[in-house]
Structure formats: C-alpha cells, structure tokens
Amino acid sequence: MAQQVRNKQVILRDYVSGFPKESDMIIVDNTITLKLPEGSNDVLLKNLYLSCDPYMRNLMNKPQGIPNPLSYSPQSVIAGFGVSKVLESGHPDYKEGDLVWGFCKWEEYRLVPSSQILFKVEHTDVPLSYYTGILGMPGITAYGGFFELGSPKKGENVFVSAASGAVGQLVGQFAKLTGCYVVGSAGSKDKIDLLKNKFGFDEGFNYKEEPDLNAALKRYFPEGIDIYFENVGGKTLDAVLLNMRVHGRIPACGMISQYNLTQPEGVTNLAHLVYKRIRMEGFNSADFFPIYPKFLEFVLPHIREGKIVYVEDIAEGLENGPAALVGLFSGRNVGKQVLVVARE
Amino acid sequence: MAQQVRNKQVILRDYVSGFPKESDMIIVDNTITLKLPEGSNDVLLKNLYLSCDPYMRNLMNKPQGIPNPLSYSPQSVIAGFGVSKVLESGHPDYKEGDLVWGFCKWEEYRLVPSSQILFKVEHTDVPLSYYTGILGMPGITAYGGFFELGSPKKGENVFVSAASGAVGQLVGQFAKLTGCYVVGSAGSKDKIDLLKNKFGFDEGFNYKEEPDLNAALKRYFPEGIDIYFENVGGKTLDAVLLNMRVHGRIPACGMISQYNLTQPEGVTNLAHLVYKRIRMEGFNSADFFPIYPKFLEFVLPHIREGKIVYVEDIAEGLENGPAALVGLFSGRNVGKQVLVVARE
Structure with missing residues (x-):
C-alpha cells in the first residue's frame, strides 16, 4: 500500500497590497502519497532548498491586465525556484537520487511532469544550496544582465544597488574580474563591509546614511557611471540618471523599492536617457536560460x-519561510536568502 | 576691396528657464566680409534653410554638470541644423555653388572650417528644404531609431507620439512599409487627419481629448504595444509602460513634454520595464550618421x-525664427518646422 506522509505547505492567504507580512502566508499540513501512480510519466520530488527572491512579491498582487502565468492565487501554495531530489521517476530522463532545480511550489514533496524541471544538478562538489543562488536563477540573472546587456569593458565605471544581495554580490565580482571600477550600495554597515572586504568592491555606501544620493554618486563617480546594474528603482534610479555617462547601460534586474508601494515613486530624470543616449533594459533569468x-x-x-x-x-524549516521571504523587503537578509526544507 | 554685407543673426538673450518665449531671442544686424581671407582653408557659406527642432530648447538651459558642447551662451548666436550654399571655398572638397548641410549658426552668412560641414547635398531633384527634415537630421533619426533600435517585425504593433512632427510622420510611414499596425498621437484634429489621410497611420488620437491615456491606448492596442517610438515623455510614457508587451522596445528620441518644466513629471510605471523585459534606449542622430x-x-x-x-x-525670414522655434512647444507647427533664410 502507498505511503501517505505529511506534506507541509506555505499558502498565500489573500492577494497582498503594500508591504507583505508573515501573516499573509499560512503553514498547513497537507498529505501526499509517496508513490507514483501506475504508468505515470511524472516525477516525484522531495524539496531540499527554496530560494527567497524579491520578484515573488509581485506574484502576490491581484492580477491587473494580462496576468502573469506564475501569479499566486489566494488559498494556494506559493512557488519559487528550488532544489529537489528525485524520489521516484516515471520518465526516462530522471532516476531516483537525481538532484534537479527549477520552479517549484513551497511544500515538502511534489509530483510534477518532467517538463516542469528546469535543470539537472551535474556538479555536487559545491554546496547544493548554490543552485538556488550563484548556480541558479540569481547567478544566470547576474551573468546575463551584466555581460550580455551591460556589455562591460575594462576600466569602465560600474554601480550596483542592493549590492550584497543574491544578484548584486555576483555583479560586483564579475565587474572586478572584467577590470572595472565598481561601487555598491546597500542598507547596513555589515553589508558595506561585505562589499569591500569579501566581494572586492572598490567602494560601497549605505544609502540610508546618504541624505543626497546624487551627491554620494558624484563623490564615488566624479567622471560618471558607465553601467548601472539596477535592482532597486525609485530615488536611486533618479539620482543615477543624473550621473550616467554618454552611451551608458542600465540592465534593469529589479526595482525592489517599488514593489510594496501602492503608488510607486515618480522618476523625474528620464530625459537623461535621451540626453546621454542610455540603454535601459528590463530582463529576467528566462532570457538567459x-x-x-x-x-x-x-x-x-x-x-x-x-x-x-x-x-x-540560511533559514531553516518551511515554517520559517514566510519570515525569510518577508525579510527581503526590510533588508534583514545578509547575502542570498535560502530556505532549507530538508538537507537530503 | 572686400564686400561688407549685413549678416542678420538670432541671439539668445539669456539662459532660459520654463517655456521659451520669442523675447528670449533677439534679432541683430551684424556685418560680414563676403570674401575669404588670403590663404584660408575655410568655406564661406550662405544659409538657405534652417531646421527648428525640440532638442534646441535644451541647449538654452544653464549648463549643469558636464556641459553639452553644443549649448548656447547668453548673447551669442543660436545654432541648429541647416542647408547652405557655398559662396567661396578655400578647401579642395568644396567649390562655389555646392550645397551642403550640417550644424550651423542662425545667421545669413558664415565662414566655417570644412570640418564643420556634415554632408554635401548630392540629390537636387527633391526639395532642398528636405535636407532639414526627411533627408537630414530628423530623417536619419527616424530611420535609425525605428529600424536599428526598434527592430520592427511585420505584424507588430507600433505607437508613435508627436506623430505628425518632423520625425513622427516618418516613423509611421516606415512602420507601414514594414507591415506593422501603427497608431499615432498628436495635439489637434488637423494633425490626426494628416496621420490617417496623408501618412497612412491605421489610427490616430488627439491626446488633449483623452482624459485617460491608459484607456485610449487599451482601445487602440487591446493586445499591447511592441514598439513605442518615444517623442514626448511624461504622462504618455507612463500610460505606454502599462500597455507594452513582453520584449517590447522603446526607442527614446525625445521627451518634449518635459523640456520646459522646471520640475519634470514623475514616471511611476518604470517597473514595467522589468516585468515585461522592455528595452528603452535613448539616442540621437549622431549615433546614425x-x-x-x-x-x-x-x-x-x-x-x-x-x-x-x-x-x-514653412516660416519665412530669419526674423520669424524665434516665433517658429517657440511654436514647437505649443504644437503650433503642422509637420516639420522649417525656417527659410534665403531660397538660393
């Protein structure tokens, strides 16, 4: 007889408006049969590591206009990128024990068609959690955004916001490897220390302690910015536009400062895109898979x-997922926020 | 003895703040010697047609930060693109009677190094004034912006603002030649009639009669916009961002609605650049010469x-230049604003 086990899940209570709260999500104990149905082509997975990412906030909104197919529904399980282990496979491409990563629901176990798996984990001499970060969606995002859209050249001036985050810390290191001068902004002294002492940024500043972002950027970039890797939007973007150089590039990865505002801030200096012939380009990881x-x-x-x-x-346990996810928006996390569901 | 003649000029009184007025410019009668100095390599030109363009407003601002080398100085002659005839040449590449176009001061005659001439007029079976428009800076701007940055494909949906202007009317026609669906906005019934009946746009609307630009765009683009050719900025851009499709392109040619505002309008929907992975790119004609x-x-x-x-x-006479130029910002011109200094 098939084994019925507990399948803990994280459920969205209702569409979210404004800043998300832990109580916008509920932990429920569901059950799942840990056995593939007869003749199934599907794959039975055990989730190990889940990725907490800012874009997930947008999936909590009540859809307007053309809906995002990934958007969450009230009273349904939320989802994001994660690393899982194959428990049983009805598909020849996967076998028991395989490790995979892709888009997955926030629960302990799941039964999915093989088409829902994105990549097989081929290299296990690095931490498995890296497939939620440097080797997963944030990694390919940083790489594609910086190299493909940023077109960096040695000696250019690079500014990264949310610079100690999942993507920002990589962009800074990629910029240094390319021979660029790179400055990052973040929201605490600890994060700035990381930028300078761990990731090798040339400079970093705490945006919360800068009453005049334009003045701060002029201080670090007296000759202007060639590439701005955009993670935050709003006031930072407005100040950056004043400090961009001719033919600068702005890969726009995210605008986390705006996601929780019912009325987004107005960006007033967009005409500088024209004056300085700047390319600003929104993208996400899907463009670079x-x-x-x-x-x-x-x-x-x-x-x-x-x-x-x-x-x-690292946060431990699915029940601590809501707090870990919500923490992104107050900048509580230092580095890439990972949620461990199970270690194997 | 060398011939001294009157050289009428248009002078900027002082830096301009807010909407420009005719009285911000002064007409003066200067003099010039219509003879090259002995041994000069320069070229003596008679100006025929001058181009009135929105970007000229920005050259009237008090420079901030890194100055634009083209910026006007108070009490100096203003400048823009124009078509001229060679009266005398000390340079082997040019001879008396040649027609040329390039960046030139607003005056009747000028003595310039040959390096200041941009192009020789090679085709004279079309109106000479076209070299201030369709065959000059606005033409190459429309062509480069639409084809090189817009990357249009047959069947795509194109929106053009300031659509009856020097650049917009061409973008619309290029879009139709490419097999696109194209809608334009402009500020009067006459202009909308031109769009639909002369330039072949599929649709057009008077933005001054649309209380809700978002609703207007949804009406004309129920499936969204692939390419927005940006000439105006501000509220129009904000509404467009809500209606762009995934992987849309926004060649940003100008933002005329913002040039005269001491505090530009805030654009609030920029996060849609990220959500829909849109490329927005500022440019000017220099990128495409x-x-x-x-x-x-x-x-x-x-x-x-x-x-x-x-x-x-067509406006006649250098003394009517300030009115023609200022008229751009109230939308008084219908089509490309040209100023005739002399017809030959």
Whole structure:
C-alpha cells in the first residue's frame, strides 16, 4: 500500500497590497502519497532548498491586465525556484537520487511532469544550496544582465544597488574580474563591509546614511557611471540618471523599492536617457536560460579556485519561510536568502 | 576691396528657464566680409534653410554638470541644423555653388572650417528644404531609431507620439512599409487627419481629448504595444509602460513634454520595464550618421515614387525664427518646422 506522509505547505492567504507580512502566508499540513501512480510519466520530488527572491512579491498582487502565468492565487501554495531530489521517476530522463532545480511550489514533496524541471544538478562538489543562488536563477540573472546587456569593458565605471544581495554580490565580482571600477550600495554597515572586504568592491555606501544620493554618486563617480546594474528603482534610479555617462547601460534586474508601494515613486530624470543616449533594459533569468551551460563553464572554475565567493543567509524549516521571504523587503537578509526544507 | 554685407543673426538673450518665449531671442544686424581671407582653408557659406527642432530648447538651459558642447551662451548666436550654399571655398572638397548641410549658426552668412560641414547635398531633384527634415537630421533619426533600435517585425504593433512632427510622420510611414499596425498621437484634429489621410497611420488620437491615456491606448492596442517610438515623455510614457508587451522596445528620441518644466513629471510605471523585459534606449542622430548613405539609398526611391511623403511647415525670414522655434512647444507647427533664410 502507498505511503501517505505529511506534506507541509506555505499558502498565500489573500492577494497582498503594500508591504507583505508573515501573516499573509499560512503553514498547513497537507498529505501526499509517496508513490507514483501506475504508468505515470511524472516525477516525484522531495524539496531540499527554496530560494527567497524579491520578484515573488509581485506574484502576490491581484492580477491587473494580462496576468502573469506564475501569479499566486489566494488559498494556494506559493512557488519559487528550488532544489529537489528525485524520489521516484516515471520518465526516462530522471532516476531516483537525481538532484534537479527549477520552479517549484513551497511544500515538502511534489509530483510534477518532467517538463516542469528546469535543470539537472551535474556538479555536487559545491554546496547544493548554490543552485538556488550563484548556480541558479540569481547567478544566470547576474551573468546575463551584466555581460550580455551591460556589455562591460575594462576600466569602465560600474554601480550596483542592493549590492550584497543574491544578484548584486555576483555583479560586483564579475565587474572586478572584467577590470572595472565598481561601487555598491546597500542598507547596513555589515553589508558595506561585505562589499569591500569579501566581494572586492572598490567602494560601497549605505544609502540610508546618504541624505543626497546624487551627491554620494558624484563623490564615488566624479567622471560618471558607465553601467548601472539596477535592482532597486525609485530615488536611486533618479539620482543615477543624473550621473550616467554618454552611451551608458542600465540592465534593469529589479526595482525592489517599488514593489510594496501602492503608488510607486515618480522618476523625474528620464530625459537623461535621451540626453546621454542610455540603454535601459528590463530582463529576467528566462532570457538567459539558453546560455546556462556557458555560464556554468565560466563560473564553476572561479568558485573552485576561490576567485568568486558567495554569501548565503540560511533559514531553516518551511515554517520559517514566510519570515525569510518577508525579510527581503526590510533588508534583514545578509547575502542570498535560502530556505532549507530538508538537507537530503 | 572686400564686400561688407549685413549678416542678420538670432541671439539668445539669456539662459532660459520654463517655456521659451520669442523675447528670449533677439534679432541683430551684424556685418560680414563676403570674401575669404588670403590663404584660408575655410568655406564661406550662405544659409538657405534652417531646421527648428525640440532638442534646441535644451541647449538654452544653464549648463549643469558636464556641459553639452553644443549649448548656447547668453548673447551669442543660436545654432541648429541647416542647408547652405557655398559662396567661396578655400578647401579642395568644396567649390562655389555646392550645397551642403550640417550644424550651423542662425545667421545669413558664415565662414566655417570644412570640418564643420556634415554632408554635401548630392540629390537636387527633391526639395532642398528636405535636407532639414526627411533627408537630414530628423530623417536619419527616424530611420535609425525605428529600424536599428526598434527592430520592427511585420505584424507588430507600433505607437508613435508627436506623430505628425518632423520625425513622427516618418516613423509611421516606415512602420507601414514594414507591415506593422501603427497608431499615432498628436495635439489637434488637423494633425490626426494628416496621420490617417496623408501618412497612412491605421489610427490616430488627439491626446488633449483623452482624459485617460491608459484607456485610449487599451482601445487602440487591446493586445499591447511592441514598439513605442518615444517623442514626448511624461504622462504618455507612463500610460505606454502599462500597455507594452513582453520584449517590447522603446526607442527614446525625445521627451518634449518635459523640456520646459522646471520640475519634470514623475514616471511611476518604470517597473514595467522589468516585468515585461522592455528595452528603452535613448539616442540621437549622431549615433546614425555613419549609416546616412544607406538611409538615402532606402528613402530616396520611396520619395520619388510617392510612397513616402513629407509635410513641412514653412516660416519665412530669419526674423520669424524665434516665433517658429517657440511654436514647437505649443504644437503650433503642422509637420516639420522649417525656417527659410534665403531660397538660393
């Protein structure tokens, strides 16, 4: 007889408006049969590591206009990127014990079609949690955004906001490897110390202690910014636009400062895009999954040689998921926020 | 003895703040010697047609930060693109009677180094004034912005603001030649009639009669916009961002609605650049001068066959220049605003 086990899940209570709270999510104990139905082509997975990412906030909104197919529904399980282990497979491409990563629901176990799995984990000499970060969605996001959209050249001036986060810490290190001058902004002294002492940024500043962001940028970039890797939007973007150089590039990865505002801040200096002939380009990881193998080839040797480091902030247990996720929006996490569901 | 003649000039009184007025410019009668100095390599030109363009407003501002080398100085002659005739040349590349176009001061005659001339006029079976418009800076701007940055594909949905202007009317016609659906906005019934009946736009609307620009765009683009050719900025851009499709492109040619505001409007929907992975790119004609010969090859046959038309609004006499230039910002001109200094 098939084994029925507990399947803990994180449920969205209702659509969210404004800043998300832990109480917007509920932990429920559901059950699941840990056995594939007869003749199934599906794959039975045990979730190990889940990724907490800012874009997930947008999936909590009541859909307006053309809905995002990933958007959450009230009273349903939320989802994000994660690393899982194959318990049983009805599909020839996967076998018991395989490790995979992709988009998955926030629960302990799940039964999915093989088409829902994104990538098989091929390299296990690095921490498995890295597949939620440097080797997963944030990694390919940083790589594609910086190299493909930023088109960096040696000696150029790079500014990164949310610079100690899952993506920002990588962009800074990629910029240094390229021979750029790189400055990051973040929201605490500890984070600035990380930027300068761990990730090798040339400079960093705490935006909360800068009453005039324009003046701060002029101090660090007297000759202007060539590449702004955009993670925050709002006031920071407005100040950056005043300090961009001609033909600058702004890969726009996220605008976390705006996601919880019912009325987003107005950006007033957009005409500088015209004056300085700047390219600003929104993107997400999906645009770069086709170059994931090329990315791995680039990044794995650097990790193994210690030339690229990655800082994670680890939360333990699915029941602590809501707090970990909500913490992103107050900047509580230091480094990439990971949630451990199970270690194997 | 060298001939001294009157050289009428248009002078900027002082830096301009807010909407420009005719009285911000002064007409003065200067004099010039219509003879090259002995041994000079320079070229003596008579100005024929001058181009009135929105970007000229920005050159009237008090410079802040890194100054634009083209910026005007108080009590100096203003400048823009224009078509001129060579009266005398000390340079072997030019001879008396040649017609040229490039960046030039607003005056009747000028003595310039040959390096200041941009292009020789090679085709005179089309109106000479076209070299301030369809065959000059606005033409290459429309061509480069639409084709190179917009990357249009047959069947795509294109929106153009300031659509009856020097650049907009061309973008609309280029879009139709490419097999796109194209809608334009402008500020009067006459202009909308031009869009639909002369330039072949599929639809057009008067933005002054639309209390809700978002609703207007949803009406004309129920499936969203692939390419927005940006000429105006501000509220229009904000509404467009809500209606862009995934991987849309926004070539940003100008933001005329913002140039006269001491405090620009805030654009609140920029996070849609991220959500929909949109590329927004500021540019100007200088980015595309290298492809000017290719552009001429494309556009001249279409003009000769009547497949592309061009509407000009002609003002006569340098003394009417300030009114013509200022009129751009109230939308007084219908089509490309040209100023005739002399007809030959």
